[in-house]
Amino acid sequence: MKKTSSTFSILAIAIVLIALSPMGINAQVLNQPEAAPNPNLGTTSAWTAACASDSFNEYFVNFTWSPPLVASNNEFILELSDSNGNFGSPLELDRVTDKNTVFDFDFQFAVPTTTRGENYRMRVRSTNPAKTSPPSVAYPMHYVDFDSPLLISEDGNGTIPPGGTIQQCSGSSVTLAAHNIPNPETYQYNWYRSGTPLSEKSHEITVSTPGMYYVELDYGSVCSGSANTQSNTIEITTGSASGIAINGASTVSLCAGDPYTLVSNISGLGLTYTWYKDGSVVAGPTLEGHTFNINTSVSGFEGNYEVEIEGPSTCLERSSAVTIQNLGSLQVTRQNDADIVLLPGQNTTLSVTTTASTPTYQWYKDGTPITGETNSTLNINDTGVYFVRVTETGGPCAGAPVDSESTTVASPDSFEFVVEFVGSYGPCQNTEATLNLSTINAVSALGAKTNVTSDLESSFAYQWSYEGNTLGGETSRTLTVSDQSNNGQYVLNGVLNTYNVASNTLEVRLASDEILNIASNSTILCVGADPITINTFRALSGETFEWQRNGTVVDTSNEVLVATEVGTYQLVIRTNACPIVSNEIEIQLFDESLLVLDSPENIIIIEGETETVTASGASSYEWFDANNNLLGTLDSFSFDQEGEYLLVADFGNCSVSRVITVSFRDTFAIPNVITANGDGINDLWVLPNTFSRDPQVLVTIFDERGREVFSQFNYENNWPESTTSFSQQNMIFYYKVTKEGKSLKQGTITVIK
Known part of the structure; x- marks a missing residue:
């Protein structure tokens, strides 16, 4: 609410009412919450630990507080700390709105499902006035979401x-x-x-x-x-470990068909044996199976062999590997692609390499030997499936033939173009897009595809089209689009001999480079203030647009939005293929705690000195005295006089008022001895400022028999008067200082003549 000239007058009346009240106005006291019995269980004992689960999760907490009454719109909120008892990010357990005249009641709550710890605490917070109770004692609290035996x-x-x-x-x-x-x-x-x-x-x-x-x-x-x-x-x-091993050399070389048996160095102990080749089981587990015969007649018998044992009182133990080599093994490596597309009139060369020392070659086409083709290379101009058979004619294991991998040579039935975006492109995210031919596939009559990009990408003639129309001058494999007005569908066409190819379609949707800004007259929402309006300087007539709050559409017709709820607001224009999105404005609910003072609101200073109070968090500040006189407009003010002061801080449409009370600190105590000898030194009984010259403070002095000899409101440090006579050299008097019937100080005064 914006301040008015009557703001401080109302405050002054409240201050006067407090001053005139016999007891003043006491603030509410929120007591710490305590665990309470569950009335639905018929028990009178309060819980000491919360062990909640799906089947039971109902707990009660008792809370008491003291008057005066809270505001009618107040809410009491029960909050839970973290597992260490800290309230940095408390969880709300329960909230009540109908207990504003009930000083002793119970909260009911369920333990959150993420709760697991031994030192949880609870507290109660009121909203109007904003106060927080002391935290409760620590309680073990666990949500038991798994209550079956573990495996x-x-x-x-x-x-x-x-x-x-x-x-x-x-x-x-x-x-x-x-x-x-x-x-x-x-x-x-x-x-x-x-x-x-x-x-x-x-x-x-x-x-x-x-x-x-x-x-x-x-x-x-x-x-x-x-x-x-x-x-x-x-x-x-x-x-215990047995030291299992395989007898013989660690490397053994064999030819196909050679017999060989692996033998363990341990046998006859009732153990179970498992044999491995290259890490996979090839035999066992077998009781007393301490030998293994290698079948060298099968292809691929070479490898690393191990044996593993286990048994009573014996560790599960595996031996080191024995490497079996195939002396007759040879490798044949194909030097061309597995699939080749051969256009009419073209030819190509197939070739292999081999590890054989004295090899012979025989080429095959479609499973039939090709007469006279006995070299490591083969020139072809016809389709088919080709491979070569290599035979070792020398060495210790001669006569072992090995076939190369097959090569399929085909002529295409058609071609396929695949065009893609270059780089990280996203619809309505980029302001430029580059399209490129990434793949050329040769397609057989049966639909099989072969990548022939590297072979034929330079052989085709290219032409780009946009929305079905030829783009003049765009005849390369790459196309860059950088204008949003050219959003649409693009296709790359290609021609080679009698083949005509059209690529897949790519739709380009470029984002607008227009910057859309929105602004508001405030970002703080408070009761009674002027409404918050959000608008843009861009004309919206004829546009399709939507105002959004937290991503949800709230208005599609008004060019100026009135924000009545907190949230993040944004404007989106959807007229073009890609939306134009504005900046975000976050509207927050006003919080009086945004105003921060660097000192207490009750200040005690020594008379003659100055105390400076600095405020922060607001956009502007005004300092007033008790007569509503403006003292300053900076974020700080220096106080040197007693009194009541008002700070009004503005937060856009909202404002906060704080009362600051300044009092002088007494620099001396009440004296108990005076010397009434007329020398001008310590002749009068002088009280501190707290008790003197106060129209509500009564000073009364009695003689030693209890008879009243002096009584005065607004005591002016004037006793004894010049007419007062003392019958003895040293006399003792009694004093009593009261305010509104309440005793403040009492004691004795010794008068020395």
């Missing part, structure tokens, strides 16, 4: 070992992990070894010590047991 296995692989036992060798370790709980890393766990708690809290644990291991979810000191999540037990045992 653990090695590495969490889901396979529980037979008998629940895993054997390991000395010095090795095993990782156990829960495998039946979603998102296991989001929980804390209690791990146990043979009933003894372990320090590990994650969903997996790496162990090397024998024992019985199990786990449960850590739902805190109270809720863990009620969740019933204790897992299966896995026993970790230890065995």
Whole structure:
């Protein structure tokens, strides 16, 4: 609300009413909330920990507060801290609007599903006036969203070992992990070894010590047991290493058909053997299967062979590898593409290389030998499927033929152009787009496609078209569009001999480079202030446009928008193919806490000194005295006199008023001895400013018999008067200082003549 000349007058009346009240006006007191019994359970005991779940999540908290009454539109809000008791980002548990005349009531709330911790606290906040209660004591609070027994296995692989036992060798370790709980890393766990708690809290644990291991979810000191999540037990045992190996040389060279048997160095101990080739099982597991015969008659018998053993009191152990080589193996490598498109009248050359020492060659077409073609290369001008057979005629394993990979040579039935955008293009995101021919495919009669881009991209004649019309001069494989008025569909056409090709269609939608700005007369929404209007200097007549708040359309007809709600506002013009989007304006709800003072609102200064108060957060400031006189318009003001002052801070259409009270600090105490000898030094009983010259403060003095000898409001430090006589050298008097019937000070005065 904007300030008026009567603003401070109303404030002054309120100050006077406070001053005249016998007890003043006390502020509301919000007491800390406390756990309360659940009336729906018929119990009289308050909860001490919240163990919530899908089946039960109803808790009550008692709250009390003291008058005066809060405003009629006040709301009481129950808030929850984080798990460490901090209220940096509190969660709202409950909110009530009908308890503004009830000084003792219960909140009902449900524990949030993300709650897991031992030190949650609650507090209550009122909205009008804005006050916050002290935090409650700490409570364990957990939402038990998983209450089934856990299942653990090695590495969490889901396979529980037979008998629940895993054997390991000395010095090795095993990782156990829960495998039946979603998102296991989001929980804390209690791990146990043979009933003894372990320090590990994650969903997996790496162990090397024998024992019985199990786990449960850590739902805190109270809720863990009620969740019933204790897992299966896995026993970790230890065995001894046997030194398994394969007899003989570590590398063995064989020809096809040569017999060879691999033999383990350990046998006859009742062990189970598994044989591996290149990491894959080829035999076993077999009891006492300590030998393995290699079948060298099959292709690919060469490789790395290992053996693995296991058995009672024996570690699962695998040997080092023995490498079996094929002396007769040779490699034939094709030197051309697997698929070749041959246009009429063209020819091409096929070729291979080989590791054979003395090779012979025979080329085949469609499975039939080609007469006279016995070299490593072959010139062709016809379609078909080609390969070459290479035979080794020397070395220790002569006579092993190997066929090369086949090459398919075809003439195309048609061609396909694929055009794409170059770089990172997005519709209505770029102001320029480049289109390019990326692929030329030769298409067979059966629809098979072969990429022939590198072979034929220079052979075609090209022409770009836009919206079905030829673009003059655009005859390259690349086209750049940089004008929004040229948005539309583009196609690349190509001609080669009798082939005519049209590419896929690319639709270009370039964003406008126009900058659309919107502005508002304020960004702070407050009750009673002028409405917030948002407009743009761009003409909107004839345009299709929409005003949006938080991404939702709120108006499509008015060129000026009246913002009545908080949120992020934006203008979008959709007349063209791509929308024009304005800047964003965020409208916030006014918050009086935006005004910040660097000192308390009650200031005590020493008479003769100055105290400066600086304000921040507002757009302008005005400082007034008690007579509504404007003292200054800066963000700070220096006070050197007692009194009530008013600060009015403007935030656009909104304003905040703060009352600042300045008092002098008393620099001396009430004296208890005076010397009434007329020398002008300490002749009078002088009170501090707090009690003297105050029309509401009564000073009364009694003699030693309790008879009143002096009584005065607005005491002017004038006792004893010059007419006062003292009958004794040293006399004792009693004083009492009261205000509105309330005793402020009392004591004795010794008068020395």
